[in-house]
Amino acid sequence: MRRPGVFNVLLANLRKVATEMRRYLPNTISTVVTFYAIFLMFFLGIQVLGAPESAETNTQYVIVSTALWFLALMAMQGIGWEITLEATRGTLEQLYMSPIGAWRILLARMVGTVLVNLLIIVLMLFLSMATARQWLNLDLLTLPILLLTITGMLGVGFMVAGLSLVYKQVDSLLQIAQFVFLAFVAVPLSALPLLELAPVVKGADMVRGVMVERTPLTGFSVFDWLSLGLNAAVYFLLGIFLYGRAERRAMNRGLLGQY
Amino acid sequence: MSAIVEVEGLTKRYHKRASKEVVTAADGISFRVDEGEILGLLGPNGAGKTTTIKMICSLLKPDAGRVLVRGIDTQRHRLRALRHLSAVLEGNRNLYWRLSVRENMLYLAGNRGVSARVARPKIDALLGRFGLSDKADELVNNLSRGMQQKLALAVAMLAETDVVLLDEPTLGLDVGTGLEVRELLRDVAAEGRTVIISTHDMAVVQELCKRTVIISAGRVVADERVSNLLALFATRGYRVSLGAPLSAEQERRLAHTFAVFAYGEPELVLNVTLEHPEDIYRLMEILRLERTPVEDLGRTQVDFERVFLELTREETGRI
Known part of the structure; x- marks a missing residue:
């Protein structure tokens, strides 16, 4: 018998996300415009209200934080909307009929969404930098930090997916979650060190370290890397575990096709 | 002939939150389906047909009983069992309406681990067979209900599983399209696949099914060859x-x-x-x-x- 290929699942989901993004171009453009408008709001706020001596650093801080917020929303919240939509449309049960396992398909969907949206993020980043005339340090070191940060984000995405699976009507919660995620990516660790335990915060802090403060590889301690790696692993595994629990509950109560 | 699907004592009860009432949707349902057989699962509304179909598909966990597909317990080895099963559960609702006909088939095949290279020729063949070739690049949203139903069937065929479960395959179709879908189902059966059809459409049962299991109030009231019952x-x-x-x-x-x-x-x-x-x-x-x-x-x-x-x-x- 043919063995199912997980890589083909990733490709299929990547194709789906890209196709829908291209097909609904006005929707994609409006998302970019909204985030650019939010950045402009922060940027102009700094120009008007902020101290002139720290305006440059603050602007760079805002550019990175806005981009990370967009990424966080795509990775952590998008799947919640998708689950609700799939249950409403009746396609969720088809995902559960796959011998690959629904959680792998959802993971592929989340990874696909993040990869496709990374292109938009890069575009937004350059647009923001050009608007503010502030050029960030684009270092390859950002990539491993981003990778680990995204892994943690996907874990939270699974938790949101689990909640959506069982309760379906989680729209209000997802709306509120946007602001929680904004706090996670924007609050500096130095202001509240305990936030290191929260998802994304450590990664966002390190990304800003590289891009704004131009911290080199040697600028991060082993503890920084360990904390980032552990945070990513714990949230990812916890997300999968909690999603599995939610899935069992949904199957017991017959919630997969309920809308 | 050997049984490919064995349903043993399936029981499912739901607890209504508001009234705390317990509703028994399935009460010890048992039957077997032989390889290559087309079985009609019949029953009035609320009899427990869809509950039974969903338990066979392992989308719903039974309170008691088990389902074996090719001897594999669908609860204990869910993913292994699913390699032998495909289903059209809510007809046209099983499709992605914002994707085209071909994109739907590619995506759903991809989700079963099939590469686009392997799937493409099979998709072309199925589109031809189901009369959907000229609609291949049309968005599902723009298709008629009958076309959507045919596409859902084609997607189930693409999975190339031994057992195909169909929940109300002719529901809501006009007479002509219903007839066309019945013809397609006959073709599917001729391939030697095992088909379980849950339906209200007696014409489907009388025309296509050799045997029928009739469920009423969560229990099997008849499990007999259609000709014998007649x-x-x-x-x-x-x-x-x-x-x-x-x-x-x-x-x-x-x-x-x-x-x-x-x-x-x-x-x-x-x-x-x-x-x-x-x-x-x-x-x-x-x-x-x-x-x-x-x-x-x-x-x-x-x-x-x-x-x-x-x-x-x-x-x-x-x-």
């Missing part, structure tokens, strides 16, 4: 043309003696179902009470709709 009910149904109307006392006695009978006053026709052959004498005794003339007596022509109605009515009466 023969059984053909021998039980009688049509009596009368020369005079029945008296009230005769009607009362008929109701007391026969569970199923129908009497039309202007036409003076009595249709009655006999549980035992000797019941014919009891019928004649009731007619002799008022010396009611019998002008004609014959067996009733039965279709599967009547068999179904009588079986489910008997079961409801017993409860």
